[in-house]
Amino acid sequence: MGGIELRRSGSGTARIVAPVFHRILDRIDAGLTAGAIDAILPDGTRRLLGGRGEGPLAIIRIVRWRAILRLVSGGSVGWYEGWAAGDWTSPDPVPIFDLFMRNRRTLGDVARAKLVARIGVRGWHWLRRNHRGGAKRNVAAHYDLGNDFYAEWLDPTLTYSSAMFDDDEPLETAQRRKLAAIVQRIGVKPGDTLLEIGCGWGSFAEAAAKAGAKVHAITLSAEQERFVTARCAQLPVTVAITDYRDITGRYDAVASVEMVEAVGQDYWRAYLQSIARVLKPGGRAAIQLITIADDVFPAYARNVDFIQRYVFPGGMLISESRFRAIAEAEGFVWTDARVFGLDYAETLLRWRARFDAAVKERRLPARFDLRFVALWRYYLMYCEGGFRGGGIDVLQVTLTR
Missing domain, CATH: 3.40.50.150 (Vaccinia Virus protein VP39)
Incomplete structure (x- = not known):
């Protein structure tokens, strides 16, 4: 993040980083064996993730690519912080949380906090x-x-x-x-x-x-x-x-x-x-x-x-x-x-x-x-x-x- 907005699809930064985030979306797509996500991306295009098995359909708009960065680095804490910051929106987030849990085995660690993020929050949690x-x-x-x-x-x-x-x-x-x-x-x-x-x-x-x-x-x-x-x-x-x-x-x-x-x-x-x-x-x-x-x-x-x-x-x-x-x-x-x-x-x-x-x-x-x-x-x-x-x-x- 470090001062990079990661927002405008027409900017040079967006064109450079977008392929990285699409590869993360590829992993989420592969891990959704039940249900689907209809995602509107920062450049206005749409992408369907999953859709290969019975389950809920979640509708989500990724306002900034930073939402994906928060998810893969900070897990559920980062995902909430992205929502609070307006990095992503949904008319009904419940199916999104359902899908993350329903597909927990096949998604693996893609939506779980990584080591650097865990160290800080684990220290805070230990104090509590x-x-x-x-x-x-x-x-x-x-x-x-x-x-x-x-x-x-x-x-x-x-x-x-x-x-x-x-x-x-x-x-x-x-x-x-x-x-x-x-x-x-x-x-x-x-x-x-x-x-x-x-x-x-x-x-x-x-x-x-x-x-x-x-x-x-x-x-x-x-x-x-x-x-x-x-x-x-x-x-x-x-x-x-x-x-x-x-x-x-x-x-x-x-x-x-x-x-x-x-x-x-x-x-x-x-x-x-x-x-x-x-x-x-x-x-x-x-x-x-x-x-x-x-x-x-x-x-x-x-x-x-x-x-x-x-x-x-x-x-x-x-x-x-x-x-x-x-x-x-x-x-x-x-x-x-x-x-x-x-x-x-x-x-x-x-x-x-x-x-x-x-x-x-x-x-x-x-x-x-x-x-x-x-x-x-x-x-x-x-x-x-x-x-x-x-x-x-x-x-x-x-x-x-």
Whole structure:
């Protein structure tokens, strides 16, 4: 980049560099075995990449060749930065993210950050690792954006995790089905004691308490702690700002809904050991977790992706096989796994529609500028495409001892 605009097709620079970028497009073309990209290039010409197998059609305009440079050098981080800079546009980016994930094996490393880019972001990511102080700081960076922010686009239950849909039904109905499924997994009976690790805004604590459980909910978010305390004031629910490594007592059941993604691979064992320590003999733990395919996990773990860099510092998706192996080594039996990734894609689509409505109606808090709003919209589309492409999934599982 270094001061070169790489924009005008008629310039000498453009004529020199264009063949280089066409060779990169050749690699992308060869790697698209499913779906296609209809690309408008900086000189106004069009090129179809892929188109040899079933899959979505993505439409994209490459405004500057710099977009391709950012992609091949910086991976998902560079691709976002190119979008934010206006280097590429699309009427609907979701199919692009879907295609990158759907064709992850055949595309290889063409869209992954290279060594120089990785060094800088890996150093930054290491500084955001999830030791006790780091975990609280990382959670605050995401969840303490404000209850007034999340309330404007989550459903009325304020549930920030995947719903379970039955046909075309309201998001709130699908969220309540998901909550009921977790209550059923742990077999709550009146008077049972239940620990919830990572309570969000209290929708599950509320549902479990109404089913008869005495709930102790923990979070590292001050905003969430305040909200759940008020929400569940008339229910047998206590809530505390507590690190999962510091929980004490014994419980009949444990639930944790999409919290383990905030733990990090280095701390998976400590997380599972904490559950084992407090769960009574014969008790059950129900976990809902977001996974990333084993075939891409090693490359993912070596890199820092767009979400880790710009949305959720310290976050990390789960390798099911690796996480399950640790759980079984800690004495758990992994049972009744249910996978429902396309439900998450639909959840994200519904969230984006609600988010867009809140933006249009100017209901988001005034402290968030246009750049922040655009970042979060991109985040919702990026995640949706990942689930539709099949490399990212969500599952519920019951752990018994």
